[in-house]
Amino acid sequence: MTFARGYVAILQGAWRASRGRMLAILAITLLNYASWPLTPLVLKHITDAVVAHDAHDATTWAAFLPLLALFNAIGAHLLHVLFVEIADQNVIDVTGDLAELAHGPAGLAHLERPDYADEIELARNENKWRYGAVSAAMTTIGVVVQLALTVLLLARLQPILLLLLVVAIAPLVATRYAWRSFWRVWRGNADRMRRSNHYADLAMRADAAKEVRLFGLEDEVTRRIAGSRTEIRDSLFRQDLRGVVVQSVGYTVFALAYVGALYLVVRGAVRGAHTPGDVMLAVSLASQTNRLVFTVVQALQRLQYSIGATDRIRTVRTMVAELYPPAPAPNDAPERIESGIRIERLAFRYPGAHADVLVDVDLDLRAGSTVAFVGENGAGKSTLVKLLARFYDPSKGRIAVDGVDLASIDPKRWRERLAVGFQDFVRFELIARESVGVGDLPRIDERAAVERAVDRGAARDVVEELEHGLDTPLGPTQSGTDLSGGQWQKLALARAMMRERPLLLVLDEPTSALDASAEHELFERYAESARAVAAATGGIAIFVSHRFSTVRMADRIVVAADGRVAEQGTHEELIAHQGMYAELYGLQAAAYAG
Numbered sequence: 001m002t003f004a005r006g007y008v009a010i011l012q013g014a015w016r017a018s019r020g021r022m023l024a025i026l027a028i029t030l031l032n033y034a035s036w037p038l039t040p041l042v043l044k045h046i047t048d049a050v051v052a053h054d055a056h057d058a059t060t061w062a063a064f065l066p067l068l069a070l071f072n073a074i075g076a077h078l079l080h081v082l083f084v085e086i087a088d089q090n091v092i093d094v095t096g097d098l099a100e101l102a103h104g105p106a107g108l109a110h111l112e113r114p115d116y117a118d119e120i121e122l123a124r125n126e127n128k129w130r131y132g133a134v135s136a137a138m139t140t141i142g143v144v145v146q147l148a149l150t151v152l153l154l155a156r157l158q159p160i161l162l163l164l165l166v167v168a169i170a171p172l173v174a175t176r177y178a179w180r181s182f183w184r185v186w187r188g189n190a191d192r193m194r195r196s197n198h199y200a201d202l203a204m205r206a207d208a209a210k211e212v213r214l215f216g217l218e219d220e221v222t223r224r225i226a227g228s229r230t231e232i233r234d235s236l237f238r239q240d241l242r243g244v245v246v247q248s249v250g251y252t253v254f255a256l257a258y259v260g261a262l263y264l265v266v267r268g269a270v271r272g273a274h275t276p277g278d279v280m281l282a283v284s285l286a287s288q289t290n291r292l293v294f295t296v297v298q299a300l301q302r303l304q305y306s307i308g309a310t311d312r313i314r315t316v317r318t319m320v321a322e323l324y325p326p327a328p329a330p331n332d333a334p335e336r337i338e339s340g341i342r343i344e345r346l347a348f349r350y351p352g353a354h355a356d357v358l359v360d361v362d363l364d365l366r367a368g369s370t371v372a373f374v375g376e377n378g379a380g381k382s383t384l385v386k387l388l389a390r391f392y393d394p395s396k397g398r399i400a401v402d403g404v405d406l407a408s409i410d411p412k413r414w415r416e417r418l419a420v421g422f423q424d425f426v427r428f429e430l431i432a433r434e435s436v437g438v439g440d441l442p443r444i445d446e447r448a449a450v451e452r453a454v455d456r457g458a459a460r461d462v463v464e465e466l467e468h469g470l471d472t473p474l475g476p477t478q479s480g481t482d483l484s485g486g487q488w489q490k491l492a493l494a495r496a497m498m499r500e501r502p503l504l505l506v507l508d509e510p511t512s513a514l515d516a517s518a519e520h521e522l523f524e525r526y527a528e529s530a531r532a533v534a535a536a537t538g539g540i541a542i543f544v545s546h547r548f549s550t551v552r553m554a555d556r557i558v559v560a561a562d563g564r565v566a567e568q569g570t571h572e573e574l575i576a577h578q579g580m581y582a583e584l585y586g587l588q589a590a591a592y593a594g
Contacts (some may be wrong), residue, residue: 003290003307005303005311005314006306006307006308006310006311006314006445007137007140007303009307009311009313009314010133010136010137010306010307010310010576011137011309012093012135013090013093013094013133013134013135013310013527014086014133014134014137016093017086017089017090017093017346018085018086018089020296021082021085021086022086022304024082025079025083025086025104025134026084026138026141028075028078028082029075029079029138029139029142029145029189029425030141030145031071031075031140031148031583032072032075032076032079033073033141033142033143033145034145034146034149035068035072035213036072036074036146036292036588037149037150037153037285037383038064038068038149039065039068039072039217039284040153040259040280040281040284040285041153041281042061042062042064042065042068043280043281044277044278044280045057045063045282046060046061046065046101046277047275047277047280048059048248048275048276048277049061049279051275059454074555076182077083078484079135079138083135083138084177084534085135086134087131087132087133087134087135089279090130090131090133090134091127091130094130094310094313097156097313098120098313098316098350099125101316101317101320102125103122103319104320105323105324105393106324106411106412107323107388107390107393107411108391108392109323109324109392110319110320110323110324111350112350113319113323113351114350114352115319116316116319116320117186117194118190118191118194118538119190119312119315119316120256120316121190121194121197122186122187122190122193123309123310123312123313123316124194124303124308126312127309128306129302129306129308129309129388130306130309130310132302132306133303133306133307133309134301135302135304136302136303136305137306138294138383139299139302139303140299140300141444142301143292143295143296147296148276149208150285150292151165153281153285154285155279157281157285158210159384160261160264163257163259163260164254164258167253167254167257168254170249170250170251170253170254171247171250171251171254171295171297172250172297172300172301172356173250174246174247174249174250174251175247175250175300175301176245176300176304176505177243177298177300178242178243178247179242179243179304179305179509179587181239181242181243182236182239182240182243183304183305183308185235185236185239187234189199189232189235189236192228192231192257192265193232195224195228196225196228196229196232197248199221199224199225199228200223200225200270200300201564203222203225210485225520232392233243233455236559237531245375247297248255251277255391291473295527296414302362309421311336323533324579325408325532327408328408328502330408330409330410330411330518331404331408331409331410332409332413333410333413333414333416333417333503334401334402334404334417334503335407335537336367336536336537336538336539337367337368337401337402337503337537337538337539338367338402338538339366339367339401339402339403340364340366340367340369340402340540341365341400341401341406341540342363342365342366342367342395342398342399342400342403343361343362343363343364343365343384343398343399343400344360344362344399344400345361345396345397346360346387346391346394346396346397346398346399347359347361347363347394347395347396347397348383348387348395348396349395350383350392353364353575354524356395357380357385357562357563357564358380358383358384358394358564359532359562359563359564360397360564361380361384361397361563361564361565362564363538363558363568364411365542366540366555366556367534367538367539367540368534368535368538368539368540369534369541369555369556370530370534370540370541370542370553370554370555370556371538371540371541371543371554371555371556371557372528372542372543372551372554372556372557372558372580373385373543373544373545373558373560374418374544374545374546374548374551374557374558374559374560374584375559375560375561375566376556376561378566379560379561379562379563380408380560380562381508381544381560382423382508382509382544385420385506385542385544387399387507388406388506388542389414389415389418389420389504389506390406390407390409390411390414392507393407394401394407396453401503417499417501417502417503417504417537418499418502418503418504418505418506419439419496419497419498419499419502419506420491420496420504420505420506420507420508420511421457421493421495421497421506421507421508422492422508423508423509423544425488425489425492426492427474427475427483427488427546428471428474428495429474429475429477429478429480430472430474431470431471431472431478432463432466432469432470432471432472432473432474432491433447433470433471434587435474435491435495436450436453436457436470436494436495437449437453437490437495437498438495439453439494439495439536440453440498440499440500447470449498449500450467450470450498451470452497452500453494453495453497453498454494454530455525456494456497456528457490457491457493457494457495457496457497457522457525458490458494458525459490459491459493459494459495459521461490462483462487462490465487465500466481467481474491480493480504481531487567493507493522495531499531500533500536501533501536501537502533502537502539503537503538503539503540504539504540504541504542505526505529505530505533505540505541505542505543506542506544507526507540507542507543507544507545508544509544509545509546523543523550523553526541526543527553529541547588548584548585548588551571552571554570555570556568556569557569557570557574557576557581559579559580559581561580564566566580567579567580567581
């Protein structure tokens with residue numbers, strides 16, 4: 001079932017890639033493979049006509065030889081050219097499918113599953129088989145045509161020669177065994193492949209270079225790259241070797257039958273049971289059958305690898321579909337928040353984790369308010385932000401926006417109404433104007449909107465230092481200007497400010513690469529933007545920070561500890577309460593004073 005499904009998937013993908021090329025490939029394949037068994041048939045009639053001194057028949061049959069020779073000579077070359085073109089497009093399409101499977105789902109759960117990572121790693125290493133998938137599939141069609149004609153001719157000449165096709169089962173079974181064994185070993189190496197690629201990344205990534213050199217890890221990284229890849233190659237080679245031995249046994253069985261078949265035909269000719277042309281036909285067909293079996297085995301092996309690679313996409317698609325089952329027609333995102341966002345007895349556990357990150361969280365975020373989340377690392381602050389952005393749905397409880405369950409709101413529409421700056425921001429190596437403008441893609445070319453976002457994100461100083469301002473290419477990918485960590489972060493904050501009427505304005509630990517002065521300026525601008533957002537949409541401004549001096553401006557401060565809300569209130573209320581917030585605030589104030 002998997003074989004048939006994968007075979008159909010290969011042909012469907014090739015048909016989508018180029019219908020015209022596929023029709024041409026089919027026509028040339030039929031002519032090319034049919035010409036092989038038809039050539040011996042023509043030679044048989046020519047031989048018999050020559051022996052009978054019949055010049056007319058010999059000339060008539062000889063007229064077919066140039067045409068058959070043409071199909072033999074140029075068919076394979078034309079097919080190769082067409083296969084390369086369609087294979088390139090097919091690989092591009094499959095790469096797009098993988099990208100869509102990674103970014104298409106509303107959530108992030110699939111990206112954090114080890115089994116998903118294994119399948120993607122295998123898919124990344126299977127392009128060589130995926131590239132030859134169309135060739136393998138169409139070669140199979142050609143082989144079937146050649147086999148059918150060969151069977152008809154053998155049956156007409158000497159029915160006992162059909163036993164060659166029965167004996168050919170031996171190398172086919174051997175090949176099937178070799179492939180299945182290799183495939184099990186291939187899948188079993190997925191985690192090694194991921195480790196090997198991680199070591200390679202450490203050797204090549206600029207952000208890893210400092211620590212690799214500082215700790216003298218160059219030789220260790222190189223050793224681990226070589227070691228992990230040697231482990232992979234050794235395990236695959238051992239299985240390849242076992243497969244070759246098994247296939248050799250299968251070929252030996254066929255070779256013995258092939259020699260016996262030729263003996264029977266030649267003996268029949270000596271006894272007068274066959275004409276010289278029959279001998280010519282028998283020897284040629286038997287020789288072709290030997291070649292045909294080899295072609296069948298080779299095509300089957302390539303096809304099995306290709307089907308496995310193609311079926312990988314289906315496996316990933318099935319896995320993603322199971323994680324994100326179809327939901328009822330979603331609600332649209334509201335234009336404004338009237339009362340607020342209510343978090344009710346919320347609990348959450350990451351996929352594959354053994355414990356909840358958030359437990360029984362109850363929280364009211366009033367419309368138009370500014371809320372600060374504080375707490376130690378691992379307290380659940382950033383996880384709560386991810387849930388508010390609908391990257392995940394709660395394991396228990398719910399988040400309600402003006403009484404409407406957030407899980408019922410279209411995640412794409414909801415995210416269009418969010419403005420978020422993340423601690424682990426992306427360095428978009430684009431033109432500076434684009435690196436900021438992608439924060440609101442429909443307005444990426446509105447220079448005035450980008451300029452306003454730069455000011456709100458306190459990134460004007462970065463732009464002024466660029467050689468061509470907002471038109472400066474950024475990063476090595478663009479052969480442009482590279483920036484410091486703080487400069488990249490300021491552009492990321494400007495990107496987060498592109499949307500001017502969000503329902504949620506979130507800064508999640510946005511100042512890790514900024515100094516105290518830059519942080520103070522940022523939060524002043526942030527407070528100004530928050531007031532504008534509150535007036536326009538009833539939007540809620542949230543910021544997550546470790547620096548207590550910056551959270552005092554918030555209407556409400558939420559203290560997270562061990563996945564729960566430990567305390568909440570204004571700065572003054574929490575100081576007066578003399579709880580966790582007051583203790584942490586006092587420790588941080590003393591540290592800065594010292």
